[in-house]
Amino acid sequence: MRGFWQSCLALAIRDKADVRHDCRAIRFAVTPWPMAESTRIYTAALIVIGDEILSGRTHDKNIAQVASWVGVHGIRLREVRVVPDKTEAIVEAVNTLRARNDYLFTTGGIGPTHDDITVDAVAEAIGVEVIVHPEARAILEGYYETRGGLSDARLRMARVPEGAELIPNRYTGAPGIRIENVYLMAGVPQITAGMLDALSGQLEGGQPLLSETIGCWVQESEVADLLRKTEQAHPSCQIGSYPFWRDGRTGANFVIRSVDAGDLAACTRQLAEGLERMDRPAVPGGI
Numbered sequence: 001m002r003g004f005w006q007s008c009l010a011l012a013i014r015d016k017a018d019v020r021h022d023c024r025a026i027r028f029a030v031t032p033w034p035m036a037e038s039t040r041i042y043t044a045a046l047i048v049i050g051d052e053i054l055s056g057r058t059h060d061k062n063i064a065q066v067a068s069w070v071g072v073h074g075i076r077l078r079e080v081r082v083v084p085d086k087t088e089a090i091v092e093a094v095n096t097l098r099a100r101n102d103y104l105f106t107t108g109g110i111g112p113t114h115d116d117i118t119v120d121a122v123a124e125a126i127g128v129e130v131i132v133h134p135e136a137r138a139i140l141e142g143y144y145e146t147r148g149g150l151s152d153a154r155l156r157m158a159r160v161p162e163g164a165e166l167i168p169n170r171y172t173g174a175p176g177i178r179i180e181n182v183y184l185m186a187g188v189p190q191i192t193a194g195m196l197d198a199l200s201g202q203l204e205g206g207q208p209l210l211s212e213t214i215g216c217w218v219q220e221s222e223v224a225d226l227l228r229k230t231e232q233a234h235p236s237c238q239i240g241s242y243p244f245w246r247d248g249r250t251g252a253n254f255v256i257r258s259v260d261a262g263d264l265a266a267c268t269r270q271l272a273e274g275l276e277r278m279d280r281p282a283v284p285g286g287i
Helices: 004-010 019-026 062-072 087-099 118-126 134-143 152-158 189-199 220-233 261-277
Strands: 042-049 075-083 103-107 130-132 159-161 165-167 176-179 182-185 210-216 238-246 249-258
Touching: 042 062, 042 087, 062 075, 062 103, 062 189, 075 087, 087 103, 087 118, 118 130, 118 159, 118 176, 118 182, 130 134, 134 152, 134 165, 152 159, 159 176, 165 182, 165 189, 176 189, 182 189, 210 261, 220 238, 220 249, 220 261, 249 261
Parallel strands: 042 075, 042 103, 103 182
Antiparallel strands: 130 159, 165 176, 176 182, 210 249, 238 249
């Protein structure tokens, strides 16, 4: 199977500032679901759960890797919420976001401690009981056989909403959980990456979102009209502008996205030509 970096290259995902860094760090093995021929857009949302995120004590790293992973699978990450370790906040977010997206992912709150309440909150949101999953229990018994045994605290990681399936965890044994269109994953980024890897090829997606990046030493305000008119000329494309200040100069990278490779190329070419006419040379791949 191809690693995630190879998949990114194959899909021409070249958002220079972020995606390359994420790809090097994560390296999923990706087996995408066969893409549907329809133009339907599949969407996902992510709930990041944890007081430690909201307090600033822990810096979240899962948003970028979830966004990258779903993008490779032809799914758009539409929204992200960060919520505290409060049952009512998790329940409200789960019910809102699972209703308006094809998939909902959560990270955090499925560990062995008293404040790991994601399983209970998701069960409440869906309207089912919490049970100890027999396969999860067996996995944990095997994992902890030479690590001090399966304590009551460790057994908490075998609890799932009734009717749920397991997401394998090759790192610590404690599985993730999938129920209906909700996917509960660990908050530790490396473990989250492993769980996403285990889901590869299991979620249906639409056409993958392709992208091209061009950079230019120019102020955004100088090219605002050019960006708007270029995007209007290519309705299937979206142009994002990302300014920066470097070496005492102002510049911007422009990321053009589309599900149609031909439209993407035409839009990118038109934008580059427009910049050249303004005596602002375009830099393929970004600055």
